[in-house]
Amino acid sequence: MKSRPSPSPKPENTLAGPENQLDDPSWLAFLQHNQPIAPPPHPDLEDLILQEINTLQISTSPHFNWRRWLALGILGTVTCGSLGLWFNNQRQFAETSHEADLAQLQNFIEQSYDGVYVSADDALK
Amino acid sequence: MEAAFNLLAQTQTQSLESEDPDHLLIRSCVQGQTHSFRQLYRRHQQKVRSLLFQLCGSDEIDDLVQEVFLRVWKGLPKLKQIDTFSTWLYRITWNVATDRRRNFAKRREQFQTIAKQTETQQPDQGLAHLHYADLVHRGLNCLSFDHRTILVLHDLQDIPQKEVAEILKIPPGTVKSRLFHARAAMRTYLQQQGVYL
Numbered sequence: 080m081k082s083r084p085s086p087s088p089k090p091e092n093t094l095a096g097p098e099n100q101l102d103d104p105s106w107l108a109f110l111q112h113n114q115p116i117a118p119p120p121h122p123d124l125e126d127l128i129l130q131e132i133n134t135l136q137i138s139t140s141p142h143f144n145w146r147r148w149l150a151l152g153i154l155g156t157v158t159c160g161s162l163g164l165w166f167n168n169q170r171q172f173a174e175t176s177h178e179a180d181l182a183q184l185q186n187f188i189e190q191s192y193d194g195v196y197v198s199a200d201d202a203l204k
Numbered sequence: 205m206e207a208a209f210n211l212l213a214q215t216q217t218q219s220l221e222s223e224d225p226d227h228l229l230i231r232s233c234v235q236g237q238t239h240s241f242r243q244l245y246r247r248h249q250q251k252v253r254s255l256l257f258q259l260c261g262s263d264e265i266d267d268l269v270q271e272v273f274l275r276v277w278k279g280l281p282k283l284k285q286i287d288t289f290s291t292w293l294y295r296i297t298w299n300v301a302t303d304r305r306r307n308f309a310k311r312r313e314q315f316q317t318i319a320k321q322t323e324t325q326q327p328d329q330g331l332a333h334l335h336y337a338d339l340v341h342r343g344l345n346c347l348s349f350d351h352r353t354i355l356v357l358h359d360l361q362d363i364p365q366k367e368v369a370e371i372l373k374i375p376p377g378t379v380k381s382r383l384f385h386a387r388a389a390m391r392t393y394l395q396q397q398g399v400y401l
Contacts, residue, residue, distance in 0.1 A: 106387070106401050107359055113336035114360045115344070117257035121266050125245060128270050132238055132277050 227286050234281050245273055251361065252297050258344060258356040259301040272300050294363070294371045298353065305349060336399070343393040351386035358383055 121127075226247070232240035249269060256268045275296050283292060344352050357368045358379070365383070369376045391401065 103401070106391075109336070109401055110340060110355075110359045110390075111362070113333065113340045114254075115258055115337055115341040117253045117265060118262050120249070120253065120269065124266050124269065125242065125249075128245060128273050129238055129242055131270065131274055132241060135274070135277060 224287075226289055230280060230283070230286050230289060233277070241273075241277060244276075248293060249273070252293065255294070255297050255356060255361060256301055258341075258360060259298075259349075259353060260304055261345075264304075268300055268304055272297050275300065288370075291367055291370050294357070294361075294367075295373075298357075298371060301353075302349075339394060339397050339399060343390050343397075346393050347386055347389055351382055351389060354379060354382040355386040355390060359387070 226244065229240045229244045229247075233244060252272050253265065253269050256265055256272070260268060272293075276293060279292075279296070283289065344355065347355065353372065354368065357363045357371065358365060363371070365376055365379050369379045372379070394401065
């Protein structure tokens with residue numbers, strides 16, 4: 080025996096196939112009208128939740144994220160160290176190359192000078 | 205000058221009046237005001253409770269509600285878009301329901317057997333309505349958890365498909381597909397029980 084739920088469905092919706100049931104008003108009305116109702120809460124539930132929350136008071140303030148700061152600290156130290164090493168290497172390289180250049184230049188001038196001097200003497204003779 | 209000042213004050217007053225009450229409560233909660241959280245709880249506890257009941261049954265429902273609101277309290281400072289509070293709250297509720305389902309599946313099944321027996325013995329207050337409500341409850345229990353979730357959120361809680369997709373973090377097309385199959389399964393169950401819509 081078939082029973083009729085409230086609100087009473089329209090005749091054209093009777094035995095409607097799944098393809099016709101999207102947003103079917105009588106379907107939605109039936110489900111919403113007959114949806115299972117949750118049992119009432121325990122009378123003290125609200126106070127219990129508030130009590131729990133009072134013990135978590137600290138968590139509402141912006142908390143110190145030590146992991147984040149530790150990671151940033153490590154990253155900063157590594158970056159500063161790398162930059163320091165690179166700068167030091169550059170400076171050492173510049174100093175050594177400067178000394179080498181000077182020695183080479185001095186050597187070149189001496190050799191060139193000797194060549195000019197000798198060739199001038201030969202020309203006078 | 206004075207007129208401009210009055211206009212500005214009036215605009216500010218209107219914006220405060222038109223602002224969602226939740227927004228003020230949330231800002232107050234983030235500053236640690238527990239009395240605002242009490243109001244927030246009172247405004248939303250019914251829909252949270254209802255959703256949990258429809259997804260998990262009545263076993264330990266008070267504990268689940270408590271778990272949801274504790275997570276809300278802890279998470280509020282991290283909530284960047286206050287406008288999405290409702291979606292966020294549903295998401296937390298769904299997470300709690302999912303966790304609970306995973307952890308206590310066996311216990312729930314045992315309880316549902318008892319619950320079914322007790323629900324059918326409820327007092328005479330609109331027997332037809334109780335009968336259909338019981339059928340819907342049983343029908344929901346027959347669905348897979350995914351289908352039940354979609355049906356509860358969309359058809360019972362009346363949440364738009366787009367928001368359901370955001371709550372469950374699935375594509376809108378998946379919501380539509382699951383809703384179609386969930387309704388088909390529910391309709392089949394109801395027809396087996398002699399209810400034709």
